[in-house]
Amino acid sequence: MRNILIAAAVSLLLSMVGTPLAIRLFARRGYGQNIREEGPSGHYDKKGTPTMGGTVIVIASLIGYFTAHLTTLLSAVTDPPTISGLLVLFLMTGLGAVGFLDDFIKIYKQRSLGLRSGAKAAGQLVVGAIFAILIVRFPNGYDLTPAETKLSFLRDFGPSIGLFGFTLWVLFFIVGFSNAVNLTDGLDGLASGATCLVLAAYVLIGNWQLRNSCTMLLGPNCYSVRDPLDLAVVAAAVLGACLGFLWWNAPPAKIFMGDTGSLALGGVIAGLAFTTRTQLLLPILGGLFAIITMSVIIQVGFFKMTRRRVFRMAPLQHHFELSGWAETTIVVRFWLIAALCVAAGLGLFYLEWMPKQ
Numbered sequence: 001m002r003n004i005l006i007a008a009a010v011s012l013l014l015s016m017v018g019t020p021l022a023i024r025l026f027a028r029r030g031y032g033q034n035i036r037e038e039g040p041s042g043h044y045d046k047k048g049t050p051t052m053g054g055t056v057i058v059i060a061s062l063i064g065y066f067t068a069h070l071t072t073l074l075s076a077v078t079d080p081p082t083i084s085g086l087l088v089l090f091l092m093t094g095l096g097a098v099g100f101l102d103d104f105i106k107i108y109k110q111r112s113l114g115l116r117s118g119a120k121a122a123g124q125l126v127v128g129a130i131f132a133i134l135i136v137r138f139p140n141g142y143d144l145t146p147a148e149t150k151l152s153f154l155r156d157f158g159p160s161i162g163l164f165g166f167t168l169w170v171l172f173f174i175v176g177f178s179n180a181v182n183l184t185d186g187l188d189g190l191a192s193g194a195t196c197l198v199l200a201a202y203v204l205i206g207n208w209q210l211r212n213s214c215t216m217l218l219g220p221n222c223y224s225v226r227d228p229l230d231l232a233v234v235a236a237a238v239l240g241a242c243l244g245f246l247w248w249n250a251p252p253a254k255i256f257m258g259d260t261g262s263l264a265l266g267g268v269i270a271g272l273a274f275t276t277r278t279q280l281l282l283p284i285l286g287g288l289f290a291i292i293t294m295s296v297i298i299q300v301g302f303f304k305m306t307r308r309r310v311f312r313m314a315p316l317q318h319h320f321e322l323s324g325w326a327e328t329t330i331v332v333r334f335w336l337i338a339a340l341c342v343a344a345g346l347g348l349f350y351l352e353w354m355p356k357q
Helices: 002-029 041-046 054-073 083-109 117-134 162-184 190-211 228-249 258-275 279-285 287-306 316-322 327-351
Strands: none
Touching (some): 002 054, 002 190, 002 228, 054 083, 054 258, 083 117, 083 162, 117 162, 117 258, 162 190, 162 279, 162 287, 190 228, 190 258, 190 279, 228 258, 279 287, 279 327, 287 327, 316 327
16 A cells, blocks of 8 residues: 555656646747647647647656655565566556657647558557567466456456457557547546546555455455556556646646657556456446547448538537537536546446345
8 A cells, every 4th residue: 555655646746846847848849739720729729738748647657656666675565566567557658659759740740640540550559469468478476467368347257368369359458548548638638637537446446456366365256466556556656647747737738648648548547457357347437438439430430421420520529619618618527427437337346345135
């Protein structure tokens, strides 16, 4: 528990202090956001707002995580970083690097499009494939690896789908959720606030799995998770960094996270889903991201079939903008939807522990 608190506190402090420094640095260098011409007209006022703020989230998260472990190494209780935690951080950092290239090209060429879609997808797939292959290796003393080649909901179930099938499954989740957070990042504070709620859920899940681990107490509902405490530490570190960033990203935003932040945050929640064995629970916990992504799929698919639109504009948040809703109203109401999704997901997670009449 101490590691969780230290990681969250350090990353929160660094993000709170580091973000205004990044705002001044990026503004001085002209690293401002370019606005798509086909986007809502109200967004033109945001042109030039510093972007690539996701770099602060990634750096603060890494420092918070390693600082938490350093304090234990200096004390009587040794608690080094685990392979599960390091792999999730690798996924976050790798996808953040892909997003950074995308953001930098946008800024350098002064356009709203960065990496070509093929190059961007290739970067996501390479990082995701490395993660998928490594998380089924590195067994500990109990022969537990960070993940198994199985599907999972509250824990693993069913037969193995094989390394190849599992890798495709991991890539589907990683690309899907990193792009889902990216699509959600269209209004000030929307993506960062919603991600904070999902990360808070994973702090609770990791801590609960530790207290009910099969390596400590065998029982019908125990969890075979390799490093639940360290996964909670990872979630807490990123949560703290995200909260500190949200202070400056809330409407009206002083800085945007850019693809650097959205791809990294989407990657970290996908990585936590696999290493905590809660893959199919993530679409419920991150229901807002799923809803917004589905709005784009519906809009594109319906338009291709009928040449008509379902929404005024996709993703969904822009539909409400064009319907006359104020930006802060949309953000707060979507946060409420995200909170309800997290509550539903946690309710399902704890349901099996409820006393049976």
